[in-house]
Amino acid sequence: MSRIKNSATFAVFKFEFVRQIKKPSFWASIILFPLLIFGFSLIAFLVGKDSATNVEKYDENSTIAVVDEARLLPEEAPFVIDGGRERGVEMVKNQEVDLFFYIPADFSESRNIEFYHISETIDIFNAESNAIRAILSQYLTANLDPAVVVAITGNFNVADNPLTSSGEPSNALGQAIIPLVFLVLYFIFLILFGSRLLMTVVEEKENRISEMILTSVSAKHLIVGKIFSMLLLGVIQILAFVLPIIILLFVFRDNAVISRIISLIVVNPTNLILTILLFIFSTFFLIGASTFVGAVVPTAKDASQFIGPIVIGTVFPLYFMQLFLMPEPGAFVEFLTYFPLSAPMALMLRNAFGTLSMPGFLIGLVEIAVMSVVIIRVTIKTFVKNAINFSLVLPKFARKRR
Amino acid sequence: MKNIVEVKNFRMDFGKKTVIRDLSFSVKAGEIFGLLGSNGSGKTTTLRALLGFYTPTAGELLIDGRPYDPEDSSVVVGYLPEERGLYRKETVMDTLIYFGELKGLKNPEEWALRYLKRVNLLDKAKEKLEKLSGGQQQKIQLGVTIMNEPKLLILDEPTKGFDPVNRRLLMDIIDELHKKGTAVILITHYMDEVEKLCDRALLLKDGVARAYGSISEIKKEFGGKSLDQIFIDIYGEENE
Numbered sequence: 001m002s003r004i005k006n007s008a009t010f011a012v013f014k015f016e017f018v019r020q021i022k023k024p025s026f027w028a029s030i031i032l033f034p035l036l037i038f039g040f041s042l043i044a045f046l047v048g049k050d051s052a053t054n055v056e057k058y059d060e061n062s063t064i065a066v067v068d069e070a071r072l073l074p075e076e077a078p079f080v081i082d083g084g085r086e087r088g089v090e091m092v093k094n095q096e097v098d099l100f101f102y103i104p105a106d107f108s109e110s111r112n113i114e115f116y117h118i119s120e121t122i123d124i125f126n127a128e129s130n131a132i133r134a135i136l137s138q139y140l141t142a143n144l145d146p147a148v149v150v151a152i153t154g155n156f157n158v159a160d161n162p163l164t165s166s167g168e169p170s171n172a173l174g175q176a177i178i179p180l181v182f183l184v185l186y187f188i189f190l191i192l193f194g195s196r197l198l199m200t201v202v203e204e205k206e207n208r209i210s211e212m213i214l215t216s217v218s219a220k221h222l223i224v225g226k227i228f229s230m231l232l233l234g235v236i237q238i239l240a241f242v243l244p245i246i247i248l249l250f251v252f253r254d255n256a257v258i259s260r261i262i263s264l265i266v267v268n269p270t271n272l273i274l275t276i277l278l279f280i281f282s283t284f285f286l287i288g289a290s291t292f293v294g295a296v297v298p299t300a301k302d303a304s305q306f307i308g309p310i311v312i313g314t315v316f317p318l319y320f321m322q323l324f325l326m327p328e329p330g331a332f333v334e335f336l337t338y339f340p341l342s343a344p345m346a347l348m349l350r351n352a353f354g355t356l357s358m359p360g361f362l363i364g365l366v367e368i369a370v371m372s373v374v375i376i377r378v379t380i381k382t383f384v385k386n387a388i389n390f391s392l393v394l395p396k397f398a399r400k401r402r
Numbered sequence: 403m404k405n406i407v408e409v410k411n412f413r414m415d416f417g418k419k420t421v422i423r424d425l426s427f428s429v430k431a432g433e434i435f436g437l438l439g440s441n442g443s444g445k446t447t448t449l450r451a452l453l454g455f456y457t458p459t460a461g462e463l464l465i466d467g468r469p470y471d472p473e474d475s476s477v478v479v480g481y482l483p484e485e486r487g488l489y490r491k492e493t494v495m496d497t498l499i500y501f502g503e504l505k506g507l508k509n510p511e512e513w514a515l516r517y518l519k520r521v522n523l524l525d526k527a528k529e530k531l532e533k534l535s536g537g538q539q540q541k542i543q544l545g546v547t548i549m550n551e552p553k554l555l556i557l558d559e560p561t562k563g564f565d566p567v568n569r570r571l572l573m574d575i576i577d578e579l580h581k582k583g584t585a586v587i588l589i590t591h592y593m594d595e596v597e598k599l600c601d602r603a604l605l606l607k608d609g610v611a612r613a614y615g616s617i618s619e620i621k622k623e624f625g626g627k628s629l630d631q632i633f634i635d636i637y638g639e640e641n642e
């Protein structure tokens with residue numbers, strides 16, 4: 001008997017996989033989707049570059065300290081301190097000053113200035129860095145001889161040294177790269193497979209075949225077979241998206257930008273495992289939500305009314321990216337982090353931006369895992385009971401509005 | 403003879419509406435059983451409850467002594483439902499092979515070719531189902547229903563839409579299965595099919611059994627009238 005059960009699940013898996021992979025639309029999406037992602041990323045980059053970023057915290061009221069080993073500034077200037085670079089860094093760590101600038105002895109040759117500040121955000125567009133440069137110029141202009149100002153600010157390079165609030169060197173971007181890669185993969189899966197799964201489940205009802213098939217195979221094996229076929233298709237799609245990127249990174253690994261990005265990547269084993277688990281559970285939750293709708297509604301047309309809200313609910317946190325970049329998440333971000341539909345993406349964003357505590361991460365993981373199991377089990381039961389529901393029965397209040 | 407189907411005190415309510423009231427009957431292993439009645443009398447509801455699609459309000463519906471579960475049942479069931487459909491974008495052959503694999507056939511391809519030859523559709527093997535006529539699609543559905551030689555075959559209006567030639571073909575197929583020991587529950591509005599094929603029958607009206615027994619017993623109960631006339635006597639008043 002168990003051989004028949006397993007072969008039935010495998011038969012569903014094979015049938016669904018082969019018929020999807022035969023569709024031209026599947027291959028078209030493999031080619032088109034990376035292009036679309038690239039296009040949207042480019043637009044987001046161009047728009048984001050000009051938009052306001054989290055730099056309001058630096059203004060004329062920011063406190064600064066400068067260690068001037070090049071002896072360019074008058075010693076009586078109020079912001080010039082003694083004690084070398086270490087003392088300045090300590091002052092930032094202890095939050096005695098907001099910004100610390102270090103002008104090395106060889107400044108006249110190197111033209112390099114280092115600056116230190118607490119930063120929990122990712123300064124993708126150098127907005128924070130530019131704001132700090134402006135603050136330095138402002139201080140110097142207000143306090144010094146114009147000739148000295150020109151000598152320092154006329155042409156210099158900056159080396160940004162952000163620190164975490166605990167005083168450790170901060171590499172927020174490097175730490176975000178791997179979680180963000182998984183977020184992108186989840187987004188791809190959502191866009192490409194959310195509706196496809198739903199349509200696959202609703203198809204038996206749409207084609208009036210559910211009664212016949214459910215006397216041959218249990219709903220559990222039917223749904224499980226469908227889910228695994230979609231997962232394999234998703235893996236193929238993701239590989240088609242990721243492999244060219246990996247190959248390009250490898251081929252151009254000596255390129256300055258690419259080698260810098262690669263060198264930035266931080267691999268924290270514990271976080272990597274949790275991130276992978278979050279991705280897997282989130283994918284199962286998405287599958288559960290899509291198949292549940294497919295199990296409840298009678299036709300693909302009815303299903304299409306529901307897939308939109310699922311997608312919007314899932315990507316909702318992306319609309320509030322700015323809030324997720326804040327070092328201290330507000331109540332709204334906390335709500336999105338644990339609200340069922342938005343939880344996967346909110347957790348992924350907060351994991352990427354380093355604003356998720358370990359207990360918070362674990363609570364979110366358990367929540368999504370439990371919800372996935374519950375929703376898939378409910379889907380299987382619902383599928384049988386709705387197998388012969390050939391028209392959408394809405395609650396009374398919805399029928400009136402219709 | 404052992405009962406393959408037992409329905410005891412079955413009641414089915416949909417909201418406030420009672421569709422079946424205290425219905426009891428049995429189907430013996432190897433017999434052809436007619437489940438008869440006008441539209442809306444509760445035939446399809448009874449079959450759906452028997453196969454687990456509906457949870458009965460009261461009573462028991464058993465196949466081989468237990469509620470039906472496609473994978474735990476000791477009896478292989480074939481069901482041709484009233485609502486007909488197939489994967490319209492798939493080919494005839496792919497569909498038959500898929501169902502063959504679902505039902506655990508050792509060589510579904512070989513079975514499919516043999517069946518298609520039998521029902522004169524071998525030339526359509528590579529066609530998509532949506533390209534087939536309604537009657538041709540029905541033959542494919544019947545193939546899916548009988549492919550694993552079920553011990554209980556449930557046919558809900560199997561000849562609806564068939565021309566006389568194909569009706570005869572279907573009757574022959576049912577008869578063959580019956581000779582191999584398959585019990586058949588047949589829902590039909592053609593009384594000649596019932597007279598020709600069925601050993602016993604149940605006539606349902608508004609969810610209540612109006613007649614139940616062997617064909618000869620039912621005829622005797624209604625004064626020796628033909629089944630056609632009995633049907634008209636029972637259900638004709640609905641249209642008056």
